[in-house]
Amino acid sequence: MSVLIIPCYIKTKWDIDCLNRLLISVQNQTQKFDKVYLVEDASPFDYKLQFDFIEHIKLSANGGPARARNIGIENALKLNAQYLLFTDHDCILDKEWNEQMTSFLRQTEFGAVGGMTYSYGNTLLDYYHDINGTLSGKWLLPEKKELWYMPSLNFGMKSTVAEQFGFDERFPTAAGEDVDLCLRLRSKYKIGFCANAKLWHDYGYKNSITGFKKFVKLFQKYKSSSATVYEGHTVLLWDASESIYRGNMYEPNL
Numbered sequence: 001m002s003v004l005i006i007p008c009y010i011k012t013k014w015d016i017d018c019l020n021r022l023l024i025s026v027q028n029q030t031q032k033f034d035k036v037y038l039v040e041d042a043s044p045f046d047y048k049l050q051f052d053f054i055e056h057i058k059l060s061a062n063g064g065p066a067r068a069r070n071i072g073i074e075n076a077l078k079l080n081a082q083y084l085l086f087t088d089h090d091c092i093l094d095k096e097w098n099e100q101m102t103s104f105l106r107q108t109e110f111g112a113v114g115g116m117t118y119s120y121g122n123t124l125l126d127y128y129h130d131i132n133g134t135l136s137g138k139w140l141l142p143e144k145k146e147l148w149y150m151p152s153l154n155f156g157m158k159s160t161v162a163e164q165f166g167f168d169e170r171f172p173t174a175a176g177e178d179v180d181l182c183l184r185l186r187s188k189y190k191i192g193f194c195a196n197a198k199l200w201h202d203y204g205y206k207n208s209i210t211g212f213k214k215f216v217k218l219f220q221k222y223k224s225s226s227a228t229v230y231e232g233h234t235v236l237l238w239d240a241s242e243s244i245y246r247g248n249m250y251e252p253n254l
Contacts, residue, residue, distance in 0.1 A: 001034040002102045003081040005072030007065040008089050010043035010125045018090040018202055025050050025092045028133050032101035033085075037075055039068040066167035066177040069152065073162050082106075085156040092120060101156045111189025112182070114150025115197030124208040135201055137193060147191040149182035154163040161189050233250040 004026065010016060026036060036054045042062040048054065057071060069086060076084050077215060083102045087093065094100075097115065104113050114137040119126035129135065137150035155178065157165075165185040171177035205211030 002083040003035045003076040007068035010045040037072040041068045067169045088153040094198040104194040110192030112157045112191040115154040120200040120202040123205045152178035
């Protein structure tokens with residue numbers, strides 16, 4: 001049984017359009033999800049959805065994406081789900097994403113998995129994110145088959161892992177909480193890379209000029225979470241610093 005968990009905080013009509021686009025891609029999967037949890041994190045924007053295959057969990061107070069995902073995890077484990085997959089509302093799934101992610105987890109000994117993330121837009125800023133690997137996992141050398149971490153927009157775990165490792169709710173925004181989770185779960189399990197599990201992330205840039213402010217704010221948000229990550233993982237980060245592939249998943253094997 002595979003379950004998809006989507007944390008959701010809707011602020012604008014653009015967010016609604018993104019969410020509807022994501023849910024259409026969920027609906028069109030070659031292998032259907034057994035359950036889809038949309039965890040509504042007390043959004044300030046009122047909206048309605050026309051999809052009958054989701055379970056819409058509405059929270060009374062905003063607690064951040066880490067808490068929203070943990071509530072999805074709790075519900076999935078009650079269903080005895082074998083595979084828990086995660087994405088965000090501003091993503092579009094390849095039609096085989098669920099099939100590829102769950103097959104990878106079922107056929108390998110990896111406890112978790114990350115897929116291949118591309119930018120949805122075609123601005124220079126989107127191109128930079130693809131080259132930089134902003135929302136891509138980082139390999140461990142030398143084989144490049146194992147990931148050091150994977151952002152939660154393209155991520156999956158076996159239930160045995162999810163029972164032991166949840167998201168740290170001290171992270172108030174979507175920044176750093178996924179790195180923290182991966183570093184903790186790697187104390188017992190490995191994270192694999194599934195190149196065939198593809199999705200596209202929409203950064204929301206209208207063009208390279210007007211989008212630059214949003215581009216800068218994104219990296220400022222990631223930087224703001226760094227202190228919390230480093231506080232809990234100083235030794236691990238130091239030990240792993242020389243074994244991380246300092247590129248991204250879009251570069252060829254050298």
